[in-house]
Structure formats: structure tokens, C-alpha cells
Amino acid sequence: MRPDIPTEAQDPIDANWQWLQATARALGAALVGSTSLERVDRPVHLTPQERAGLTHAISLAVRLSRAVLDGLEDGPNLIYKWHYRQANVQLDKIAFLLADAIQERGYRALPIAASQTIDWQKQIGHLSHRHVAAASGLGWIGRNNLLVTPQYGAQVRLVTVLTSMPLPQGQPLPFGCGECRACLPACPVGALGETPSEWKYEDCFRLLDSFARKRNLGLHICGLCVKACPGPQKLR
């Protein structure tokens, strides 16, 4: 008879993390991070029933096409519009399937839409994907007011899954734009400043609103500050 070989018990949080990374990447996520929900520095607009038991947040990113962004000249075009929509479709699918897989493992999971505005006057979603991503250690909020990642700069779109699955706390990254100000002249209305808090909502929104109408897009998109931010590795 073979003797029992003692195995080192794996930490359950570590086991969850290994499983999460493999599953999310297999579903198409380029970046994956996690945080406890209480560390997210922005409100979560859910009912107590929806939020019940959800202790952690998973941040997921897909990368945008450099070729599509290179095609932007003075604002959004139809190729960017389609790409933007497809990125949202992919993110929502990743979040939907990941939430299902988490539920299958016995935990609660709530996917939050990639791009849904719940209050048009206040211009807010159920939660801020950027702030979940920052708390999860995926990147920092840059001068462009976007989540900037070391790997891909701001050329990512984001989604969040809230869950009761115990997960590790990602290490938030310090502000990493350094001396880079590539996004500032890229904005046609000068809506960006030295810090993310200097971002001018009204100027940005007015520009996106005019693009939506004049270019017949029907969507509040732009992409010029995204294009200007390929990331610290590329800008160096």
C-alpha cells in the first residue's frame, strides 16, 4: 500500500485567485484584479437586496485596438463607434459568464454593465469601474481622468463583477503619469489638467454631445484622450 503523501494545504484565497485569473483570461480579459468592496472610493448604487453578501469586487479589462485608435483624427468615426460597442459587448459577456462560473462554485456574483448610465442628470453608473480598477491595482487615475494601466495606458475598457468570493486585496499603484502630458493637447476643448480632479466635465460632455449629433453617432464618445495614452512603457 502507498503511504499518504502529505500535501501542503493551499490558502483558499490564493486558490480562488488562481482560479479567477485562469477563468477570466480564458474568457478574454486582458487584465484581472480584485479588491474588497469597502476599499472602493466611490458610491455603489445598488439596493440592499442587490448588494447583499457582496464583499469583493473583480475588475476586468479588455484592450482596445491600436489600429482603430490610430484612425481617429479630430474625433470619433464609425470604426471607433463599432469598436466601442464591441468592447462593451465583450466586457458584458466576460462579466456575465464569469459571474455564472462564480455562482457555480457556490458564491454570489453580480455583473455590472460596462457602459450603463443610471442617472442622465448626474452622469453616473451603478459604480465607477475606474475606481474599482484603481483599488484592485490595475492602474491609476491619470491626468486624462481615465484608468491608466502600466501595460496598455488608457487604451482599455473596464467592467466589474461584485462577489461574495473571498479574494486578495490588490495593491493600488501610485500616480504614474510622471512628466507625461500627451493627453492635454489631444483634447480639442482643453478639458484635461495637471490632475484628474481638474478634468472639466461640462467641456468634455458638451464636446461629446456635439459629436453624437453632428457625426450621427447617437453615442457620447470621443476617444482622443484614449488614443493619446498608449501607456508609460510606450511613451518612454
Ligand code: B12
Ligand atoms: C457617465 C460616463 C461618462 C460621462 C461622465 C464621466 C464621469 N466622470 O462621470 C461622459 C459622457 C462625459 C463620459 C466620457 C468619457 N468616457 Co465615460 N463613462 C461613464 C460611465 C458610464 C459612468 C461613470 C460614473 O459613474 N462616474 C461617476 C463618478 C464615480 O465619477 P467621478 O470621477 O467622481 O465623476 C464625477 C465628476 O465628473 C462630477 N462632476 C464634476 N463636474 C460636474 C458637472 C456636472 C454638471 C455633473 C453632472 C457632474 C460633474 O460628477 C461626476 C459624477 O458624480 C462609465 C462606466 C462606469 N460605470 O464606470 C464610463 C467610463 C468611465 N467612460 C469611459 C471612457 C473611455 C470615456 C470617454 C473616453 C468616451 C469614449 N468612450 O470615447 C470619455 C472620457 C472622459 C474623461 N477623460 O474622463 C471608460 C473609461 C475607461 C478607462 N480606461 O478609464 C468607462 C469606465 C467605461 C468602460 N466600461 O470602460 N463618460
